[in-house]
Amino acid sequence: MMRWRLAMMLLCLTAAAARATAPLSVTGAWIRLLPGGLPAGGYFTLRNDGDHPVKLIGAKSPAYGSVMLHRSLQSQGESGxxxxxxxxxxxxxxxxxxxxxxxxxxxxxxxxxxxxGAVTVALEFDGGVTLEQIFVLRPASATGP
Ligand SMILES: [Cu+2]
Known part of the structure; x- marks a missing residue:
């Protein structure tokens, strides 16, 4: 575990310029724009080809003042x-x-x-690693990128 943390730190330092995060990759990144100032939803598939689990801890974007990790839930017919x-x-x-x-x-x-259009979103991982990704902007009716 310690070795992994050290590796992640070194990866962070050496990859900062290249913005590459070796075992991690994102595909199908898109954002559903909604009218009337409603919050937009961001979707993607995040793959970890490394030998260790990786913890996603947050995200941010220069295009938005606030980006949060959410999960939609259905319970007793109500969604939230x-x-x-x-x-x-x-x-x-x-x-x-x-x-x-x-x-x-x-x-x-x-x-x-x-x-x-498109915006950049940086996914943030435990250990200080970030992964920048282009998200394409899709309409409210879209179901995928
Ligand atoms: Cu939400």
């Missing part, structure tokens, strides 16, 4: 969502952020955003 503090991606596994489940909740856009 709760904040998620951390989410562990298993070794050689993946987690999926998708409508109806885990999502990024993006609020307070710093400038008007339009369908067809």
């Amino acid at each position: 969502m709760v904040g998620v503090d951390t989410l562990t991606v298993p070794a050689h596994g993946q987690i999926r952020f998708a409508p109806g489940g885990y999502h990024l909740m993006l609020m307070q856009p710093r400038a008007p955003l339009e369908v067809g």
Whole structure:
């Protein structure tokens, strides 16, 4: 465990310029824009090809004042969502952020955003590692990237 932490720290230091995070990769990153100033949802698949689990602890974006990890829940016919503090991606596994489940909740856009555009989101991991990713902006009717 200690060795992994050290490796992560070294990775962070050496990869900061390249913005590469060796065993982690993101695919299918998109944001669903909603009208009327409603919060936008961010979706993606996060893959960990490393030999150790990795803990996602947050996200931020220069395009939004606030980005949070959320999970949609259904209970007794009512839907709602709760904040998620951390989410562990298993070794050689993946987690999926998708409508109806885990999502990024993006609020307070710093400038008007339009369908067809894209924004950068940085996923933050335990150990100080961040992974920057381009998210495409899709309309409210979209179900995928
Ligand atoms: Cu939410």
